[in-house]
Amino acid sequence: MIVFLVDADNLSSPEWVNEALEILEASEGAIAVRRAYGSAENLKGLAETLRTWAIRPFVNLSLSKNTTDIALASDAMEFACQMPAPSMIVVGSGDADFVPLVVRLRERGIKVVCVSERSKMASEAVYAYDKVLFVGNQKAVSTDFTMDDAGTSVSGRTKEGDTTTTKTTPVKKEAAKKSPTKKTAEKKVDTKAPAATVDKTSVSAILAAVPNLKAGQWLHLSDAAKTLHDSKLLGKNASTTKLFNKHPDQFELTPKKQPNKVRYIKTTGKA
Incomplete structure (x- = not known):
């Protein structure tokens, strides 16, 4: 039935x-x-x-x-x-x-x-x-x-x-196991010798940027600041006064409270 x-x-x-x-x-x-x-x-x-x-x-x-x-x-x-x-x-x-x-x-x-x-x-x-x-x-x-x-x-x-239409039970095929390949990133080796680090706050660097100071005459601080900024020796918002005060034996500022001039003090054995 x-x-x-x-x-x-x-x-x-x-x-x-x-x-x-x-x-x-x-x-x-x-x-x-x-x-x-x-x-x-x-x-x-x-x-x-x-x-x-x-x-x-x-x-x-x-x-x-x-x-x-x-x-x-x-x-x-x-x-x-x-x-x-x-x-x-x-x-x-x-x-x-x-x-x-x-x-x-x-x-x-x-x-x-x-x-x-x-x-x-x-x-x-x-x-x-x-x-x-x-x-x-x-x-x-x-x-x-x-x-x-x-x-x-x-x-x-x-x-x-x-x-x-005849059908068969779908057979799950095992995916071929791929052997893991480790990719080693090639590191680029810089064969060039590291460039010598230049101290932008050194006396020689300041004199090289502002050669008028070498004469030992008073120079307006604003003129020195402009030259130092142009030569990238002084940052945009950096203080010119603080830079010269790092070398009190080589640079003199006047007046003491609100200096507007600077001069280089020649010292024997110093550039």
């Missing part, structure tokens, strides 16, 4: 249900039990198909939760417990919620087939079924699954009259 239970809230197109019934009867044989579960609105949309194929409608209870899945699963298990049990139960839905039901039915030796629109088929539910029949805008495609001794899904048989 073959049982076809339609989740009309999922498989709701009359054309798809017609297509499924035609293919199933042609490939599997007569379908003894035909039932459709769903809301009143969806079942109304299938009214002509239900009448044509003598499918019994089961309307959902008007509750806050959708009762379609539970109603369908309850009837499927009731059929599975009958003696004799159905040889095949077809579930008209791609919903992954039916996977536990499918597993229990298969454990009882019942072949379980899924009918679904390809876009509504849950990918994690595909390999739970013995066969998946896709219907919809394209020509129906059925996929058979058989189990080898090790319990691994292997390719199925192609039936005449169907466009059949």
Whole structure:
């Protein structure tokens, strides 16, 4: 005996249900039990198909939760417990919620087939079924699954009259382990000898920047400051007075409180 239970809230197109019934009867044989579960609105949309194929409608209870899945699963298990049990139960839905039901039915030796629109088929539910029949805008495609001794899904048989696609359980390929290669950054070695550090605050550096000081005459501090700034010996906001005060034995500032002039004091042995 073959049982076809339609989740009309999922498989709701009359054309798809017609297509499924035609293919199933042609490939599997007569379908003894035909039932459709769903809301009143969806079942109304299938009214002509239900009448044509003598499918019994089961309307959902008007509750806050959708009762379609539970109603369908309850009837499927009731059929599975009958003696004799159905040889095949077809579930008209791609919903992954039916996977536990499918597993229990298969454990009882019942072949379980899924009918679904390809876009509504849950990918994690595909390999739970013995066969998946896709219907919809394209020509129906059925996929058979058989189990080898090790319990691994292997390719199925192609039936005449169907466009059949066989699938195998995807085998995870181990990615080739690449031996880690350590890239050693090449450090550029500077072979040039470090340049001699010039003390910009030394007496010789100051005299080289302001040669007028060498004569030992008084020089306006502002003129000296300008020359020192231009020669980059003195920073933009640096104090000229502090620079000369670093060498009190070589430079004299006047007046003492607010100096405005500077002169170089020649000392024997000093530049």
